[in-house]
Amino acid sequence: MPRSSTKSNGFVERISVSMNPDLLLELDDMVSSRGYESRSQAISDMVNQQLVEHKRELGDEVMAGTITLFYDRGTRGLQRRLSDLQYDNIAEVISSLHVHLTEDKMMEVILVQGPAPKLQGIIDAMTSLKGVITARLQLMAAVIPPLHSSPSPSAKKR
Numbered sequence: 001m002p003r004s005s006t007k008s009n010g011f012v013e014r015i016s017v018s019m020n021p022d023l024l025l026e027l028d029d030m031v032s033s034r035g036y037e038s039r040s041q042a043i044s045d046m047v048n049q050q051l052v053e054h055k056r057e058l059g060d061e062v063m064a065g066t067i068t069l070f071y072d073r074g075t076r077g078l079q080r081r082l083s084d085l086q087y088d089n090i091a092e093v094i095s096s097l098h099v100h101l102t103e104d105k106m107m108e109v110i111l112v113q114g115p116a117p118k119l120q121g122i123i124d125a126m127t128s129l130k131g132v133i134t135a136r137l138q139l140m141a142a143v144i145p146p147l148h149s150s151p152s153p154s155a156k157k158r
Helices: 021-034 039-059 078-088 116-127 154-155
Strands: 003-006 009-012 064-071 095-099 105-115 131-139
Touching: 003 021, 021 039, 064 078, 078 095, 078 105, 078 116, 105 116, 116 131
Parallel strands: none
Antiparallel strands: 003 009, 064 105, 064 131, 095 105
16 A cells, blocks of 8 residues: 655555545535544544544553543432542542532542553443432543652662
């Protein structure tokens, strides 16, 4: 296959895609409304999203992402149970932010990293709690650099 160079990525592969004219019209509308520079950029973005989802479904690849929760803060013990779940999964939970939306509704965004099945298990446990209205896990095929490096063996002896 022929290769052509780009300024930012080095090399790209050119492919040909055939599609129904109505679908192409919808693609062009989306390219325009979302501000993509080209069809290629839009299609690459969609392929990347599908590959992340595919990796998530397949296995144990370490991924980074967010859990977004919307819940009723008036539900007895819910905030404690959510906090306990985060603590129980401290290796995967990087950070969290909660916002009071109304007197009784909260939104919490939790930054997570770990194997996709483990992260799915965390959100499943949160979703099943009484008072959680909606929950969403959004993952990327990326890894957050470690927050702390492990001490070298010689440093531990001191």
